[in-house]
Amino acid sequence: MPVRRCRTTVSWAPMTHAPDHLTLADIARHLDITFEGDADQPIRGLATLKEATPDQVAFLANRAYLKDLATTQAAAVLLHPEHAKHCPVPRLEIENPYLGYAHLSQLFDPLPARDKPGIHSTAVVAPGVTLGKNVSIQAHAVVEEGVTLGDDVVVGAGSVIGADCIIGERTRLHANVTVCHGVVIGKRAILQSGCVIGGDGFGFAHDGEGWHKIAQLGGVVLGDDVEVGSCSSIDRGALGDTVIGDDVKIDSQVQIAHNVTIGAHSALAGCVGIAGSTKVGKHCMLGGGVGLSGHLTLCDGVQVTGMSLVTNSIHKPGVYSSGTGAMGNTQWRKNAVRFKQLDDIAKRLSRLEKNTGDT
Amino acid sequence: MPVRRCRTTVSWAPMTHAPDHLTLADIARHLDITFEGDADQPIRGLATLKEATPDQVAFLANRAYLKDLATTQAAAVLLHPEHAKHCPVPRLEIENPYLGYAHLSQLFDPLPARDKPGIHSTAVVAPGVTLGKNVSIQAHAVVEEGVTLGDDVVVGAGSVIGADCIIGERTRLHANVTVCHGVVIGKRAILQSGCVIGGDGFGFAHDGEGWHKIAQLGGVVLGDDVEVGSCSSIDRGALGDTVIGDDVKIDSQVQIAHNVTIGAHSALAGCVGIAGSTKVGKHCMLGGGVGLSGHLTLCDGVQVTGMSLVTNSIHKPGVYSSGTGAMGNTQWRKNAVRFKQLDDIAKRLSRLEKNTGDT
Amino acid sequence: MPVRRCRTTVSWAPMTHAPDHLTLADIARHLDITFEGDADQPIRGLATLKEATPDQVAFLANRAYLKDLATTQAAAVLLHPEHAKHCPVPRLEIENPYLGYAHLSQLFDPLPARDKPGIHSTAVVAPGVTLGKNVSIQAHAVVEEGVTLGDDVVVGAGSVIGADCIIGERTRLHANVTVCHGVVIGKRAILQSGCVIGGDGFGFAHDGEGWHKIAQLGGVVLGDDVEVGSCSSIDRGALGDTVIGDDVKIDSQVQIAHNVTIGAHSALAGCVGIAGSTKVGKHCMLGGGVGLSGHLTLCDGVQVTGMSLVTNSIHKPGVYSSGTGAMGNTQWRKNAVRFKQLDDIAKRLSRLEKNTGDT
Known part of the structure; x- marks a missing residue:
C-alpha cells in the first residue's frame, strides 16, 4: 500500500464530499460582493497567492505578501480595494480580506456535509x-x-x-x-x-x-x-x-x-x-x-x-510580559548565574554611586 | 430550546439525584458535633457566607471573609469557636472549618448516588x-x-x-x-x-x-x-x-x-x-x-x-522559585535585553569597584 | 482483594504472555553477536546491573554504572568490548550497548504477542x-x-x-x-x-x-x-x-x-x-x-x-537556553525585583563609568 507522504496541493477538498461545483459567482454571492470575471469559473479550494492554482481563490490580507500578487495563478483574489490595481486576475474587493477568507473557508469545510442526523x-x-x-x-x-x-x-x-x-x-x-x-x-x-x-x-x-x-x-x-x-x-x-x-x-x-x-x-x-x-x-x-x-x-x-x-x-x-528570550547556552549560563547575584549587584552599584558622589 | 446561560444559585444539587432531604441534624451528625438550632431545617447545599440561602450551610475558613459573617443568610455556619460570638445564625463549631467543609461537601456530591453496580x-x-x-x-x-x-x-x-x-x-x-x-x-x-x-x-x-x-x-x-x-x-x-x-x-x-x-x-x-x-x-x-x-x-x-x-x-x-514576574511589555523589553548583558554588567561593576578603590 | 503496592522485580514480563522461554542464545542471535556461556540459560527480562537477577540480562551503557558491574547477578551483560575484562558473568560485547538494549527490549514487550488480527x-x-x-x-x-x-x-x-x-x-x-x-x-x-x-x-x-x-x-x-x-x-x-x-x-x-x-x-x-x-x-x-x-x-x-x-x-x-534556575524563594524575591530595574541599573553603570573616566 503506497502511503502518500506529502501532498502537492494545499487543499484536500477533492478527497472529500465537500462541494466541488462552487463557481466564482457562488463565492462572490457568499461574500455579498460584486466582481468582474467568469462567473462560471469552478472554484475547488482556497490557497495562498503563491500556491493557488487556477481553480482556487487566494487572498491578500497582509502587505508582506503583496510581492506574490503579480504572479498569482489564482482564479480570483480577495483583497482590499487599495490593492485592486495590482491584481492580474479577477478581484474580489472587500474591506477586510482576512475576514472574507474566514467566511469563504466555511464553504470548503467537508465536515458539515458529512453529518448524518x-x-x-x-x-x-x-x-x-x-x-x-x-x-x-x-x-x-x-x-x-x-x-x-x-x-x-x-x-x-x-x-x-x-x-x-x-x-x-x-x-x-x-x-x-x-x-x-x-x-x-x-x-x-x-x-x-x-x-x-x-x-x-x-x-x-x-x-x-x-x-x-x-x-x-x-x-x-x-x-x-x-x-x-x-x-x-x-x-x-x-x-x-x-x-x-x-x-x-x-x-x-x-x-x-x-x-x-x-x-x-x-x-x-x-x-x-x-x-x-x-x-x-x-x-x-x-x-x-x-x-x-x-x-x-x-x-x-x-x-x-x-x-x-x-x-x-x-x-x-x-x-x-515576563521571562527572557533564548540565547546561546554558554552566554546564557554566565548571565543566569549573575541573575542570582542581581540584588547584590544593585546594592553594590548604589554604594559605588554614593561613594563616588554620583547620585 | 432555551439554554440557561448563567446560574443564579451556586449549588446545582437540585438538578440532580443528590439527597435533598438532609437536615441540619444530619449535617451535624456527619461532622460529629453538637449545635443549637432547628434540627429539622432542610439543607440543600453548601455556599459561601455571602451567597448562601436559608437552606444552605456556609463556612468561615479564612479571616478575609469575616466581614460577610454578620449578614449571612445561611441556615448555619461552620466556623472556629473563636468566631462563634459574631455568628447571627446557628453555628457548627469546629476546629478546622475548611476540613469540615471538605467532609460536608461529600454529602452533596451527586455522583455516588447515581452509580449503578x-x-x-x-x-x-x-x-x-x-x-x-x-x-x-x-x-x-x-x-x-x-x-x-x-x-x-x-x-x-x-x-x-x-x-x-x-x-x-x-x-x-x-x-x-x-x-x-x-x-x-x-x-x-x-x-x-x-x-x-x-x-x-x-x-x-x-x-x-x-x-x-x-x-x-x-x-x-x-x-x-x-x-x-x-x-x-x-x-x-x-x-x-x-x-x-x-x-x-x-x-x-x-x-x-x-x-x-x-x-x-x-x-x-x-x-x-x-x-x-x-x-x-x-x-x-x-x-x-x-x-x-x-x-x-x-x-x-x-x-x-x-x-x-x-x-x-x-x-x-x-x-x-525561578523566573520573573510580568510587567509592562515596554519596560520588559528593555530589561530583557539587559539580561543578555548581565555577565558583562557584573564584570564592569567589579572593575569599577576596583578602579575606584571601592571593594 | 490484596492490591500489590510495590513490585519487587523490575520486569513485569512474568505477568504477561510475553515469551518466557527465551534463552541466552536467542538473545545473542537477536543481536547477531557471539558469546561464551550457557546457551540454554533462560532469560526472562532486562534489568539494570544492580537489580538484575540470574535470569535477566543487564547492560552497561554509561560509565557511571561501571561500579555495579563487578557485583552484578545478571545472567549476562551487554557491554562495550573495552569493559569486557571487568565482567564477572557472560558477556554480550557490542559497540553501542544502549542501542543493543533498545533492540533487546523489543523482545520483552508483551503487547505484540497479544494483538489479535x-x-x-x-x-x-x-x-x-x-x-x-x-x-x-x-x-x-x-x-x-x-x-x-x-x-x-x-x-x-x-x-x-x-x-x-x-x-x-x-x-x-x-x-x-x-x-x-x-x-x-x-x-x-x-x-x-x-x-x-x-x-x-x-x-x-x-x-x-x-x-x-x-x-x-x-x-x-x-x-x-x-x-x-x-x-x-x-x-x-x-x-x-x-x-x-x-x-x-x-x-x-x-x-x-x-x-x-x-x-x-x-x-x-x-x-x-x-x-x-x-x-x-x-x-x-x-x-x-x-x-x-x-x-x-x-x-x-x-x-x-x-x-x-x-x-x-x-x-x-x-x-x-532562556530563563533562570530555581533558588530559595527569599533570595529569588530580591533578585526578581531587581530584574525590573535592570535597564536602569545598566544605565546607571554606564553613567558611572563615564563620570569616573572608566570606559
Missing part, C-alpha cells in the same frame, strides 16, 4: 434525554440521563456527555470529547477531540497530615460561540461555576481551573494555565504557555505575551 | 477478569484480560483498562480514562476524564543517525487515595515502575515521565512537568507549570512556586 | 474502508469512511479514525487515540493513548468586535517511525498541512500548532508547545516545556534546553 445504532442515549431537531449522535457516543441537546447538535464518535448537561443548538463535539455532569454549553460551540469540560477542580483540605477531597459541586458554563482545543481541560467549580464567556477561543492543551471566569471575546493560545478563581476580562489575549496565578483579576483588554507568568492582578489594558 | 450491556469485559462486589462498569468501557477490580470500583463510560491491571476498592475512573496494561492502582483513587496512566515513557537509543525505540517494560504503581486530573499523563517505567505514593494529588494537564517517584501526600498543580527518574519527596507542593529536570532528588517538604524550573536536586525543605 | 465485534468500521493484512481493530474502535489501513495496523480500543485517513503498515494506535479526518500517517508510527492528530488549528479572523472561525482545511502528515506521546495534540493546517518528518519522536503533553513543520529525526520532550507555521529542522532536540513562537525557522541541529522560550529564528546549530 440521527442516533448511531451503537450510541447509548439514556431514556428521557431531550433532543432537538437534526441532532447527530455518532458511533459509541454516550449521552447520560437528563441531558438536553439543542437543534443540529453533533456528538462525535466516542464522546461522553454526563447527566443533566444542557448543550445549545449547532454545538459540535468532535470525537472522544468528555463533558461531565451538569455542564451548560451555549450555541455554536466547538469542542475539539480529547478535551474535558467539567472534570473536578483541584480542591483539598489538609488536616496536618494529608489531604481530604472537597467535592466539586459547581459546574461549568460555556457561552455561545466558544471553541475549546484538543486535550484542553476546563474544571468544574468548587461551589459556584467556572464561566467561559461568549466567543471565547481556547486553543489546545489549555488548563482552566475551578471557578475561573473568562470574559467574552478573549483568546487563549496553546498550553495556557489559569489557576483557581482568577477572573480574566473581555477581549483579553493570552499567548502560548502563559500562566496566571489564582485569585487574580485581569481587566478587559489585557494581552500577555508567550510563557509569561502573572502573579498580580492587572488593572490597566496593555501588553504584559 | 453492574456491567453495562455495551461494556466489553474480557473473560476471566476478577471483579469485586458492586463494581460498576459503564457504557462502552473496555476491561481487558487478566484485570482485577476491587469492590465498589467504578469504570466510567468509554474508559479502557489494559491487560493485567490491578485496581483497588472504591477507585473511580471517570469517563474516557485510559489505564494501560500492567498498571497497579490503590484504593479510593480518582482518575479524572482523559487522563492516561501507563503510556510509554520517552526512551530511545540513537545510532548516530536516528532513533530506536526502547520498549517500556516497567509499569506504573499508584498508591491509595491518589487523584489524577483531567488529561494528565503518567508514563510507564522503562525497566522499573513509575511510583506515585499514597494520597498524592495531581491536577490537570500534568506530565509525569517514566520512573519518576512521588512521595506520599505531595500535591502537583496544573501543567507541572517532571522528567524521567526524578524523585520527589513526601509532602512536597509543586505550583502550576513547574518543571523538574530528570534524575533529580527533591527532599521531603519542598515547595516550588508556579512556573519555576528546577535543574538541580534540592536537599533542604523550603520554598524555591 | 481481526475486527472486534463492537468496532464500527465504515463500508468501503481499505484494510491491509492482519489489521487489528479492537473493541469500540471507530473507523470512518474512506480510510486506508496498511498491513499489521493496530487500532486500540476506543480509538477513532476520521474519514479519508491513510495509515501506513505496522502503525499502532493505542487505546482512546483520535485521528481526525484526512490525516496521513506513515509506517511503524506509534500513537500513545489520548493523543489527538488533526484537531482544528487555532485560526480566527477578528472583525473589530469578535472572532470568526477560519475552517482548517489542511491536514496533518506524519512520516514513518513517528511516535506521539499520550495526550499530545498535533493540529491540522489552515490551508497546507502540518508536517512531521520521519523518525520524529514526540513526548506526552506536547502541542504542535497548525502548519508547523518538524524535520526528520528531531525529538520533542514533554510539554513542548510550538506555535503556528514554525519550522523546526532535522536532528533538533527540544527540552521539556520549551516554547517556540510562531513563524520561526530553527535550522538543523538546534537543541533548546528545558522551559526556554524562543521568539526569534535560529540559524546556527548549537544549544540555546
Whole structure:
C-alpha cells in the first residue's frame, strides 16, 4: 500500500464530499460582493497567492505578501480595494480580506456535509434525554440521563456527555470529547477531540497530615460561540461555576481551573494555565504557555505575551510580559548565574554611586 | 430550546439525584458535633457566607471573609469557636472549618448516588477478569484480560483498562480514562476524564543517525487515595515502575515521565512537568507549570512556586522559585535585553569597584 | 482483594504472555553477536546491573554504572568490548550497548504477542474502508469512511479514525487515540493513548468586535517511525498541512500548532508547545516545556534546553537556553525585583563609568 507522504496541493477538498461545483459567482454571492470575471469559473479550494492554482481563490490580507500578487495563478483574489490595481486576475474587493477568507473557508469545510442526523445504532442515549431537531449522535457516543441537546447538535464518535448537561443548538463535539455532569454549553460551540469540560477542580483540605477531597459541586458554563482545543481541560467549580464567556477561543492543551471566569471575546493560545478563581476580562489575549496565578483579576483588554507568568492582578489594558528570550547556552549560563547575584549587584552599584558622589 | 446561560444559585444539587432531604441534624451528625438550632431545617447545599440561602450551610475558613459573617443568610455556619460570638445564625463549631467543609461537601456530591453496580450491556469485559462486589462498569468501557477490580470500583463510560491491571476498592475512573496494561492502582483513587496512566515513557537509543525505540517494560504503581486530573499523563517505567505514593494529588494537564517517584501526600498543580527518574519527596507542593529536570532528588517538604524550573536536586525543605514576574511589555523589553548583558554588567561593576578603590 | 503496592522485580514480563522461554542464545542471535556461556540459560527480562537477577540480562551503557558491574547477578551483560575484562558473568560485547538494549527490549514487550488480527465485534468500521493484512481493530474502535489501513495496523480500543485517513503498515494506535479526518500517517508510527492528530488549528479572523472561525482545511502528515506521546495534540493546517518528518519522536503533553513543520529525526520532550507555521529542522532536540513562537525557522541541529522560550529564528546549530534556575524563594524575591530595574541599573553603570573616566 503506497502511503502518500506529502501532498502537492494545499487543499484536500477533492478527497472529500465537500462541494466541488462552487463557481466564482457562488463565492462572490457568499461574500455579498460584486466582481468582474467568469462567473462560471469552478472554484475547488482556497490557497495562498503563491500556491493557488487556477481553480482556487487566494487572498491578500497582509502587505508582506503583496510581492506574490503579480504572479498569482489564482482564479480570483480577495483583497482590499487599495490593492485592486495590482491584481492580474479577477478581484474580489472587500474591506477586510482576512475576514472574507474566514467566511469563504466555511464553504470548503467537508465536515458539515458529512453529518448524518440521527442516533448511531451503537450510541447509548439514556431514556428521557431531550433532543432537538437534526441532532447527530455518532458511533459509541454516550449521552447520560437528563441531558438536553439543542437543534443540529453533533456528538462525535466516542464522546461522553454526563447527566443533566444542557448543550445549545449547532454545538459540535468532535470525537472522544468528555463533558461531565451538569455542564451548560451555549450555541455554536466547538469542542475539539480529547478535551474535558467539567472534570473536578483541584480542591483539598489538609488536616496536618494529608489531604481530604472537597467535592466539586459547581459546574461549568460555556457561552455561545466558544471553541475549546484538543486535550484542553476546563474544571468544574468548587461551589459556584467556572464561566467561559461568549466567543471565547481556547486553543489546545489549555488548563482552566475551578471557578475561573473568562470574559467574552478573549483568546487563549496553546498550553495556557489559569489557576483557581482568577477572573480574566473581555477581549483579553493570552499567548502560548502563559500562566496566571489564582485569585487574580485581569481587566478587559489585557494581552500577555508567550510563557509569561502573572502573579498580580492587572488593572490597566496593555501588553504584559515576563521571562527572557533564548540565547546561546554558554552566554546564557554566565548571565543566569549573575541573575542570582542581581540584588547584590544593585546594592553594590548604589554604594559605588554614593561613594563616588554620583547620585 | 432555551439554554440557561448563567446560574443564579451556586449549588446545582437540585438538578440532580443528590439527597435533598438532609437536615441540619444530619449535617451535624456527619461532622460529629453538637449545635443549637432547628434540627429539622432542610439543607440543600453548601455556599459561601455571602451567597448562601436559608437552606444552605456556609463556612468561615479564612479571616478575609469575616466581614460577610454578620449578614449571612445561611441556615448555619461552620466556623472556629473563636468566631462563634459574631455568628447571627446557628453555628457548627469546629476546629478546622475548611476540613469540615471538605467532609460536608461529600454529602452533596451527586455522583455516588447515581452509580449503578453492574456491567453495562455495551461494556466489553474480557473473560476471566476478577471483579469485586458492586463494581460498576459503564457504557462502552473496555476491561481487558487478566484485570482485577476491587469492590465498589467504578469504570466510567468509554474508559479502557489494559491487560493485567490491578485496581483497588472504591477507585473511580471517570469517563474516557485510559489505564494501560500492567498498571497497579490503590484504593479510593480518582482518575479524572482523559487522563492516561501507563503510556510509554520517552526512551530511545540513537545510532548516530536516528532513533530506536526502547520498549517500556516497567509499569506504573499508584498508591491509595491518589487523584489524577483531567488529561494528565503518567508514563510507564522503562525497566522499573513509575511510583506515585499514597494520597498524592495531581491536577490537570500534568506530565509525569517514566520512573519518576512521588512521595506520599505531595500535591502537583496544573501543567507541572517532571522528567524521567526524578524523585520527589513526601509532602512536597509543586505550583502550576513547574518543571523538574530528570534524575533529580527533591527532599521531603519542598515547595516550588508556579512556573519555576528546577535543574538541580534540592536537599533542604523550603520554598524555591525561578523566573520573573510580568510587567509592562515596554519596560520588559528593555530589561530583557539587559539580561543578555548581565555577565558583562557584573564584570564592569567589579572593575569599577576596583578602579575606584571601592571593594 | 490484596492490591500489590510495590513490585519487587523490575520486569513485569512474568505477568504477561510475553515469551518466557527465551534463552541466552536467542538473545545473542537477536543481536547477531557471539558469546561464551550457557546457551540454554533462560532469560526472562532486562534489568539494570544492580537489580538484575540470574535470569535477566543487564547492560552497561554509561560509565557511571561501571561500579555495579563487578557485583552484578545478571545472567549476562551487554557491554562495550573495552569493559569486557571487568565482567564477572557472560558477556554480550557490542559497540553501542544502549542501542543493543533498545533492540533487546523489543523482545520483552508483551503487547505484540497479544494483538489479535481481526475486527472486534463492537468496532464500527465504515463500508468501503481499505484494510491491509492482519489489521487489528479492537473493541469500540471507530473507523470512518474512506480510510486506508496498511498491513499489521493496530487500532486500540476506543480509538477513532476520521474519514479519508491513510495509515501506513505496522502503525499502532493505542487505546482512546483520535485521528481526525484526512490525516496521513506513515509506517511503524506509534500513537500513545489520548493523543489527538488533526484537531482544528487555532485560526480566527477578528472583525473589530469578535472572532470568526477560519475552517482548517489542511491536514496533518506524519512520516514513518513517528511516535506521539499520550495526550499530545498535533493540529491540522489552515490551508497546507502540518508536517512531521520521519523518525520524529514526540513526548506526552506536547502541542504542535497548525502548519508547523518538524524535520526528520528531531525529538520533542514533554510539554513542548510550538506555535503556528514554525519550522523546526532535522536532528533538533527540544527540552521539556520549551516554547517556540510562531513563524520561526530553527535550522538543523538546534537543541533548546528545558522551559526556554524562543521568539526569534535560529540559524546556527548549537544549544540555546532562556530563563533562570530555581533558588530559595527569599533570595529569588530580591533578585526578581531587581530584574525590573535592570535597564536602569545598566544605565546607571554606564553613567558611572563615564563620570569616573572608566570606559
